[in-house]
Amino acid sequence: MANSPGKKLTLEQVARLAGVSRATVSRVVNNPASVSPEYRARVEKVIADTGYQPNLAARSLASRRSGIIGLIIPSVTEFVFADPYYPILIEGISRACNLHDLTLTLFLFNSQDDQERLYRRALGTGLLDGVIVTADKLVDPLIPELIARQIPAVYVGRPPDSSQTSYVDVDNVSGAYVATSHLIRLGYERVATITGPMDSTAGIDRRAGYIKALQERGRKVDENLIVEGDFSLDSGYAAMRQLLLHRPDAVFAASDTMAFGAIRAIREAGLRVPDDVAIIGFDDLPPAMRFDPPLTTIRQPVRRNGMLAVEVLLELLEMGPHPPRHLILTTELVIRSTCGGILESGPGGSPRQQPVEGSFSDQRS
Amino acid sequence: MANSPGKKLTLEQVARLAGVSRATVSRVVNNPASVSPEYRARVEKVIADTGYQPNLAARSLASRRSGIIGLIIPSVTEFVFADPYYPILIEGISRACNLHDLTLTLFLFNSQDDQERLYRRALGTGLLDGVIVTADKLVDPLIPELIARQIPAVYVGRPPDSSQTSYVDVDNVSGAYVATSHLIRLGYERVATITGPMDSTAGIDRRAGYIKALQERGRKVDENLIVEGDFSLDSGYAAMRQLLLHRPDAVFAASDTMAFGAIRAIREAGLRVPDDVAIIGFDDLPPAMRFDPPLTTIRQPVRRNGMLAVEVLLELLEMGPHPPRHLILTTELVIRSTCGGILESGPGGSPRQQPVEGSFSDQRS
DNA sequence: CTTTTTTCTGAGAGCGCTCTATGAAAAACC
DNA sequence: GGTTTTTCATAGAGCGCTCTCAGAAAAAAG
Numbered sequence: 001m002a003n004s005p006g007k008k009l010t011l012e013q014v015a016r017l018a019g020v021s022r023a024t025v026s027r028v029v030n031n032p033a034s035v036s037p038e039y040r041a042r043v044e045k046v047i048a049d050t051g052y053q054p055n056l057a058a059r060s061l062a063s064r065r066s067g068i069i070g071l072i073i074p075s076v077t078e079f080v081f082a083d084p085y086y087p088i089l090i091e092g093i094s095r096a097c098n099l100h101d102l103t104l105t106l107f108l109f110n111s112q113d114d115q116e117r118l119y120r121r122a123l124g125t126g127l128l129d130g131v132i133v134t135a136d137k138l139v140d141p142l143i144p145e146l147i148a149r150q151i152p153a154v155y156v157g158r159p160p161d162s163s164q165t166s167y168v169d170v171d172n173v174s175g176a177y178v179a180t181s182h183l184i185r186l187g188y189e190r191v192a193t194i195t196g197p198m199d200s201t202a203g204i205d206r207r208a209g210y211i212k213a214l215q216e217r218g219r220k221v222d223e224n225l226i227v228e229g230d231f232s233l234d235s236g237y238a239a240m241r242q243l244l245l246h247r248p249d250a251v252f253a254a255s256d257t258m259a260f261g262a263i264r265a266i267r268e269a270g271l272r273v274p275d276d277v278a279i280i281g282f283d284d285l286p287p288a289m290r291f292d293p294p295l296t297t298i299r300q301p302v303r304r305n306g307m308l309a310v311e312v313l314l315e316l317l318e319m320g321p322h323p324p325r326h327l328i329l330t331t332e333l334v335i336r337s338t339c340g341g342i343l344e345s346g347p348g349g350s351p352r353q354q355p356v357e358g359s360f361s362d363q364r365s
Numbered sequence: 366m367a368n369s370p371g372k373k374l375t376l377e378q379v380a381r382l383a384g385v386s387r388a389t390v391s392r393v394v395n396n397p398a399s400v401s402p403e404y405r406a407r408v409e410k411v412i413a414d415t416g417y418q419p420n421l422a423a424r425s426l427a428s429r430r431s432g433i434i435g436l437i438i439p440s441v442t443e444f445v446f447a448d449p450y451y452p453i454l455i456e457g458i459s460r461a462c463n464l465h466d467l468t469l470t471l472f473l474f475n476s477q478d479d480q481e482r483l484y485r486r487a488l489g490t491g492l493l494d495g496v497i498v499t500a501d502k503l504v505d506p507l508i509p510e511l512i513a514r515q516i517p518a519v520y521v522g523r524p525p526d527s528s529q530t531s532y533v534d535v536d537n538v539s540g541a542y543v544a545t546s547h548l549i550r551l552g553y554e555r556v557a558t559i560t561g562p563m564d565s566t567a568g569i570d571r572r573a574g575y576i577k578a579l580q581e582r583g584r585k586v587d588e589n590l591i592v593e594g595d596f597s598l599d600s601g602y603a604a605m606r607q608l609l610l611h612r613p614d615a616v617f618a619a620s621d622t623m624a625f626g627a628i629r630a631i632r633e634a635g636l637r638v639p640d641d642v643a644i645i646g647f648d649d650l651p652p653a654m655r656f657d658p659p660l661t662t663i664r665q666p667v668r669r670n671g672m673l674a675v676e677v678l679l680e681l682l683e684m685g686p687h688p689p690r691h692l693i694l695t696t697e698l699v700i701r702s703t704c705g706g707i708l709e710s711g712p713g714g715s716p717r718q719q720p721v722e723g724s725f726s727d728q729r730s
Numbered sequence: 731c732t733t734t735t736t737t738c739t740g741a742g743a744g745c746g747c748t749c750t751a752t753g754a755a756a757a758a759c760c
Numbered sequence: 761g762g763t764t765t766t767t768c769a770t771a772g773a774g775c776g777c778t779c780t781c782a783g784a785a786a787a788a789a790g
Contacts, residue, residue, distance in 0.1 A: 008776095010776055012776075022740085023742095027738095036737080056422075057426040098479045103487075106470070126746095373746095387748090423747040427748040
């Protein structure tokens, strides 16, 4: 009896059934505290009996709040879903949405041509309360658009210009630094890296962390040991083949998926991991643990990132844009089997990172 | 100049700027043919100059059409994204949405508790023009709900009761039949199967295809050679370990992911694929090709399925529910390296399936 | 017991758009 | 040239909800 009215019930009818005015029903729905107990009970009974649910379009038109947020992933889908990263991010976002009774809309584009229409659809119709955008590209036409239209937005990953944009990111520089330091500490001499795309901030930051670690240890940076990938398996494979020409004994791959590709290339060259070449990844998505051999990597809290993005967006929605929020989560070194772990407990304290998954620093810029 | 009006433009204002009535602007937006060329040009110019875009909430309230559809995946997300199946399905759906200028909302639930609230949110607010639902579970409280509320819906995968429900599916029985027949034809004697969950139609149908193939060849069905999995890697691994007790020489796994788990179990037992145990999967998602050794499997057009689901939904939206539509796509045997392919060209014609990816049968029930 | 303050409900004006009914102008017909 | 059709823009009534404002009733104060 709680539902299935042939025709949809309106506020008006509920009001009539309860013998009150429309405004009162609206109030019990949106702010029960403002209605006297008797009236509230009366209305609530009718709502329970009829299974009344407000019409979102009408509510949204009148209140300019829809409870709908958008997730915009400005990359072509084939690329997007080649990696478990995005599904897990989506899972996190969706979880937080469920927690807050938000509805999630998804804007993926399948070809570059979709982009313009998609953005119009997402941003122009005024339906979305706000958006979460993944910072995939260094050149992002979306940022000025979002600012001009004054649409609350939170980036996942550091956007190219963060002066007016809130974001949630992991500390990529430090993660890469830790990864590279780990390799150096284990005694490897020729530590190479397969970077992410140089048109993404994540790619740039992780490369910077690699170089920082090298320099701090007084190693010189050899450009031959730096090859650019695009986070995909194939690019990891190709990059590794190129790297092999220069005989690295350890490699920091800027994503797990590229690490898998690299391992394949290493094996095809008749070499072994980690005996001949050690390798460390970045991400620690589920396949890393299951891979054979299990991958040593830098864990980033992707799901958590997604959830926090929603929280920050909600904050923006309530408090207005004000100073943009920047949340940086820490990463964690996860030692498994691809770096040859024997030497790892050197003198002078454990090199093992503290798991600090829950913590994060909150810095405003 | 095409956008960034500080305050959002309304139809009203566009009408004023163009010196026409609101109704006229509305008509050029929705049905340009019904407006005389001069007026149309005048209005279109203003729209182009101002970058006007109609407010979705208002439009949806007045016309009862939002251009938004929902994708409901009635499984817990951790499970959902453990497999590349869903991301690829989403990609297909999203592609078709872009093609038709539809907006996609995503309803995932992260715990069983979400379910009720999620369904209310998805179905009760009247915002969605229709929904696509994945037929994951045999017991689906959604179907009666959808019928009662008269919400246009298309299932991906055969729903438990299809008498009133449209769906798009692949021919699971025939796919499993082909897979099993392939194994038999190659000369394997003890052909086992790792089934999908028995509370899903896909699991049931693929099991049925396996049994049908066995029976048609006069093989007797040995219950010891049938173990139930849940499409996950771990379940494939566990199922295979159990199967190994009964010395199968070939296995049909009802999903690629389970096949990967099974292969791991086989190797851990000191056996080789395909020399000691042949294995064939189902899905042919990207990892199948990249796996070492590349997996022989049954290809199902997942992306295409997603796109067609949208097309069918659109049809429903335009034509009304009428007789439910049932679209069954065919599968295709993809021979790679896990079945020992040498014997495959037996006498009496090639056992290789015709690739028929593009075709599908359209049967109404 | 009257006045002031507080608490709540109801009336009513939108939110921005669609769509039917209406009527004016243009085209077609006799 | 007058009448009937056809074409096409406009007026205006909603769609279902929120929210401000005013006023009635109840509580507090004098």
